[in-house]
Amino acid sequence: MYPSRFEYLAPTSVEEVIAALGEREGAKVMAGGQSLIPVLKLRVASVDTVVDINRVAGLDGIEEADGGLRIGALVRHVEAERSPLLTKRYGLLGATARLVADPLVRNRGTICGSLAHADPQGDWGSAMLAARGSVVVRGPNGERTIAVDELSLGPFMTTLQPDELITEVRVPDPGPRTGGAYLKLERKVGDFATAAVAVQVTMDNGSVGQVGIGLTGVGATNVRATAAEDALRGSEPTDEAIAGAARLAAEAAEPQSDNRGTADYKRNVVRVYCERGLRTAISAARAGEE
Amino acid sequence: MTQLESPTTTGLHTVEVTVNGQARSAQVEARMLLAHFLRQTLGLTGTHIGCDTTSCGACAVLVDGTPVKSCTVLAVQAHGAEITTVEGLAKGGQLHPIQQAFHEEHGLQCGFCTPGMMLTSVAFLKENPSPTDEEIRWALSGQICRCTGYQNIVNAVQAAATTMREA
Numbered sequence: 001m002y003p004s005r006f007e008y009l010a011p012t013s014v015e016e017v018i019a020a021l022g023e024r025e026g027a028k029v030m031a032g033g034q035s036l037i038p039v040l041k042l043r044v045a046s047v048d049t050v051v052d053i054n055r056v057a058g059l060d061g062i063e064e065a066d067g068g069l070r071i072g073a074l075v076r077h078v079e080a081e082r083s084p085l086l087t088k089r090y091g092l093l094g095a096t097a098r099l100v101a102d103p104l105v106r107n108r109g110t111i112c113g114s115l116a117h118a119d120p121q122g123d124w125g126s127a128m129l130a131a132r133g134s135v136v137v138r139g140p141n142g143e144r145t146i147a148v149d150e151l152s153l154g155p156f157m158t159t160l161q162p163d164e165l166i167t168e169v170r171v172p173d174p175g176p177r178t179g180g181a182y183l184k185l186e187r188k189v190g191d192f193a194t195a196a197v198a199v200q201v202t203m204d205n206g207s208v209g210q211v212g213i214g215l216t217g218v219g220a221t222n223v224r225a226t227a228a229e230d231a232l233r234g235s236e237p238t239d240e241a242i243a244g245a246a247r248l249a250a251e252a253a254e255p256q257s258d259n260r261g262t263a264d265y266k267r268n269v270v271r272v273y274c275e276r277g278l279r280t281a282i283s284a285a286r287a288g289e290e
Numbered sequence: 291m292t293q294l295e296s297p298t299t300t301g302l303h304t305v306e307v308t309v310n311g312q313a314r315s316a317q318v319e320a321r322m323l324l325a326h327f328l329r330q331t332l333g334l335t336g337t338h339i340g341c342d343t344t345s346c347g348a349c350a351v352l353v354d355g356t357p358v359k360s361c362t363v364l365a366v367q368a369h370g371a372e373i374t375t376v377e378g379l380a381k382g383g384q385l386h387p388i389q390q391a392f393h394e395e396h397g398l399q400c401g402f403c404t405p406g407m408m409l410t411s412v413a414f415l416k417e418n419p420s421p422t423d424e425e426i427r428w429a430l431s432g433q434i435c436r437c438t439g440y441q442n443i444v445n446a447v448q449a450a451a452t453t454m455r456e457a
Contacts, residue, residue, distance in 0.1 A: 041342065042343070050320065102433075104432040
């Protein structure tokens with residue numbers, strides 16, 4: 001299968017990328033291309049110009065900076081999977097990386113590209129909701145930061161302007177008493193999630209301090225389970241509290257019945273995975289507490 | 291910025307790559323996929339196209355040593371890269387240890403997925419020369435085989451690992 005014809009540009013600087021996006025209507029950024037090329041081949045999307053950012057300098061690397069992590073726009077899933085930084089307090093991110101698509105796709109696809117693609121089945125959208133990440137965006141008028149909560153408007157739709165580029169995603173340091181988990185049900189490796197749950201918990205003197213819960217594949221965007229977070233925050237994480245929060249997370253899910261399961265089934269998966277994820281995250285957070 | 295001719299004139303881009311140690315170059319359309327470039331432009335038909343939807347991994351090749359799905363990379367993106375296809379595994383009439391192992395362990399039946407399986411395995415064994423079966427299954431989990439049930443593929447990769455450790 002061939003995509004429709006398009007022009008191809010391979011700029012070497014962020015400024016050139018933004019200029020190319022501004023000058024050309026119907027231009028689209030390509031990083032790893034692991035979502036864009038398939039949709040171009042299937043011709044469910046077409047673009048006039050592909051702006052390939054793989055030769056742009058300065059967009060790589062995962063590093064600790066400004067009280068958190070910065071992950072550049074060309075960081076591939078495989079780098080996140082192997083990064084010693086994405087363990088312990090950032091363990092949610094390492095756990096997510098291991099479950100994105102399949103190993104071959106992880107060798108090419110990027111975290112920021114996944115966020116920009118805004119597929120509600122995307123894993124990083126949920127993980128970054130739970131970790132309270134934000135993307136740094138460059139455009140013709142300079143730089144701005146968009147919280148991941150504000151990024152996605154619907155399936156494949158974002159608040160990014162056509163001439164803006166995500167240059168990095170930032171994740172605030174949640175502190176040492178933090179644990180995370182990403183649980184995903186998939187029919188086979190590389191399939192889209194039937195449902196998945198991202199959880200990050202920071203403990204504070206035996207109670208839950210900060211908590212983030214993001215849901216994959218059960219709505220028009222990745223979904224923050226706000227009521228579940230609110231119910232847990234500040235409380236002692238008893239079995240009842242965890243089960244209650246998981247029920248609230250399931251209520252926040254708005255899944256569609258399809259060949260991966262009925263809506264009720266998916267909602268139940270969210271509940272069970274949320275409960276398991278919270279237990280894993282809390283126990284990891286407590287291990288960081290000592 | 292890489293300067294490229296306007297598609298209203300020719301729409302072609304120069305791709306210069308090293309494939310299995312040989313310098314190759316061609317003029318291609320931007321939309322040409324690496325898999326088609328290898329098969330049609332260079333005539334290296336050992337790279338198989340299975341699903342064409344980034345699902346099966348049959349088309350896996352090594353780009354600068356990293357296994358990727360060549361149906362999901364543009365040929366023009368490979369400009370400057372070193373590519374290894376299944377045709378590059380045997381040297382001087384001698385099968386590569388991974389090929390020998392797939393042969394001896396019956397790691398294939400129809401053989402369609404085999405080039406991709408072997409190339410991913412070669413890259414994997416470079417990183418992990420003494421893997422567990424579980425690690426092999428994880429490394430190959432992006433690739434589908436409809437014949438073997440995978441067990442003999444895992445056996446073949448283990449056998450190749452042993453040969454390559456002793457070499």
